[in-house]
Amino acid sequence: MDITEIWEDLAWDQGGRIVYLVLDGLGGIPHPDHHLTELQAANTPNLDALAKESSCGLLEIVGPGITPGSGPGHLTLFGYDPLKYRIGRGVLSALGIDFELQPGDVAARANFASFSDKGMVSDRRAGRIGTDLNERLVQKICDRVSLDFDGTFFFETVSEHRAVLVLRGDDLSGAVQDTDPQSTDRPPNLPKATAEEGEKTAVLIQSFLRQVSDVLADEHPANGVLLRGFERFEPLPSLQERFALNGVCIADYPMYRGVSRLVGMDVMPRPGGLAERFDTLADIYGDDHDFYFIHVKKTDSLGEDADFDRKVAKLEQVDQLLPKITDLNPDVLVVTADHSTPATIGRHSWHPVPVMLKAKHARVDRVDRFDDYACAEGMLGRRPGTHLMGLALANAGRMQKYGA
């Protein structure tokens, strides 16, 4: 039995408030020159002081050797076993542009692509057209395409050649084959149903693509669209249903706002900046929410840019803002990450992430620095990422005893 299901049974709607400060991609590995990780290289007196008053540890987010994407990474921190609660590409793409999916919607990833006179795919990304052109073509499609059913469709720009298609109506299904053939000099696949329940959706997709190729016939280089990852959106059980938590998300990036919405959190209007996110938390802390999730994106982006020094600087900037949170004296304060993004590697990695948890009854340990190595010596030990929510709930007094 999944331990998170036991928490579901034990969680009750009383106890203290929990704050999660998630520094995306926080974890690092030693730099080849000076052998320090980003956190070790950064001057972070406030994070270190917090470590001194916390239980520290390392979280292996999805599992040994597994490099988490942002979706599974955050679901894990929220107490959702990412091997059980899976989000597909179509839904993630819609979440990634902050699109408010409704239950039963079918979402798919779309690429603007180039097709030859004979209907062969000549470039699956239409030469990576710019976002401006994408937006004009999306507008044209939305203006001119109409689908004959008791429902509606949404076609939305993501960026460059990428877009998202969402169908909304009754009896839709994700059981439709990708039209993207994954290689060039071939015709696109037909959007055939892969199961009987996909028939209705497949017919709609055929009609959509036929009209799109008419609408884009004179365009260059993007004279058609490829679709893949059809997926019907079924919302996850909410944090409220599972853990009796009324959650709220404070984030600027669409993906994290989307994942939060997926687990039933309220989502604050975009604060529009790092300091503004911390200010927003200070403004609302103590309202009727029990769970506050504040997200920092740049630690990850700078890791992906392989920019060690700017990732370090970003950590120092976060450190300077930390008192805005610690001054609130939250009942439970957690600082951690959804995965590592070592600047030395330049992408997400499998390395466990540091975590610290401050609460009245936490076993404070001797760790006096918040970094990837020091936390390995902490009282929380090394543990799966899914454990975090249980520890947070317990420390907040939000779980009953198991058995008599």
Place this chain on the structure above:
Amino acid sequence: MDITEIWEDLAWDQGGRIVYLVLDGLGGIPHPDHHLTELQAANTPNLDALAKESSCGLLEIVGPGITPGSGPGHLTLFGYDPLKYRIGRGVLSALGIDFELQPGDVAARANFASFSDKGMVSDRRAGRIGTDLNERLVQKICDRVSLDFDGTFFFETVSEHRAVLVLRGDDLSGAVQDTDPQSTDRPPNLPKATAEEGEKTAVLIQSFLRQVSDVLADEHPANGVLLRGFERFEPLPSLQERFALNGVCIADYPMYRGVSRLVGMDVMPRPGGLAERFDTLADIYGDDHDFYFIHVKKTDSLGEDADFDRKVAKLEQVDQLLPKITDLNPDVLVVTADHSTPATIGRHSWHPVPVMLKAKHARVDRVDRFDDYACAEGMLGRRPGTHLMGLALANAGRMQKYGA
């Protein structure tokens, strides 16, 4: 869901090469006189230098308190959950003599035994006859027994009173009762089918045993055979199918060659010596294999002999050979064991085994000695043995990201 199944989804056929140096029975406990384990007592400058550049830890191979056999121990290291992938006694015996089982073969353990005039079992091991006599009797049986079916049988010496029977043909089954009654002064059990699919095999076994007792009627003390552990061989999904690894085994002992074959590895001809195994690796490293498994047996045998000093000496000998591997600079180099065999105990034990993993992006820790205690302080922490393959794949760049 079993985490190794997630690796199956994520593994791809690109990335670096992995070398496993498995020192069988490596782990130890402190000697009662000087309180050092075998690894602590040994002078191993090369292993220690490698520890300095590695992530270190302890592996609990099958699970807490569980003493692994060699089969499950190695399957674990190869990423096969030994609680899910079980190998029975019959198949293990055949693997243990390097017999090349084919899918559908039925194998059973055989004992030469002594029977009284009245057909009672008087000695289940025929006084542990010597291997020479065993070989003569096996030859006699193979020459004179014939089974009336569209298939064939193999009867092969293991050692002393032990042999293996393999039936090869269509529609065979392991659903046959042991004939070994597990005690003396009783008649052997009939080889009855324990399920309908075992009927055909049971009839063949009856015929085999009847002929054997005729053939051995004048022999003393081994005038009959007992059979147990009937098992139909179904090959495991290979390392290639599961983790996109093209593996190769460098080992002298049959059991390890057999287990490697079981997971689809190529098996090099017997190098015929410890140094020769290291030389073989040096010769072939860089060929079209991705996974190189090199096995050292004597660390286990000397542990089983309760010979602390010679186990220490063997470790020092391995240490002297280590540069033959480190000079290859493998993309991922792992040194570990399939279980502990503390010389102070004189048999396999449940104690976790030390492990070190060297790779470009491994989090190097402060561990500067490779031993049972020092490794407990390492960045890999204490973890289940099945985790190792995931960490090796990740460090070799052989897994994609999980989710977006």
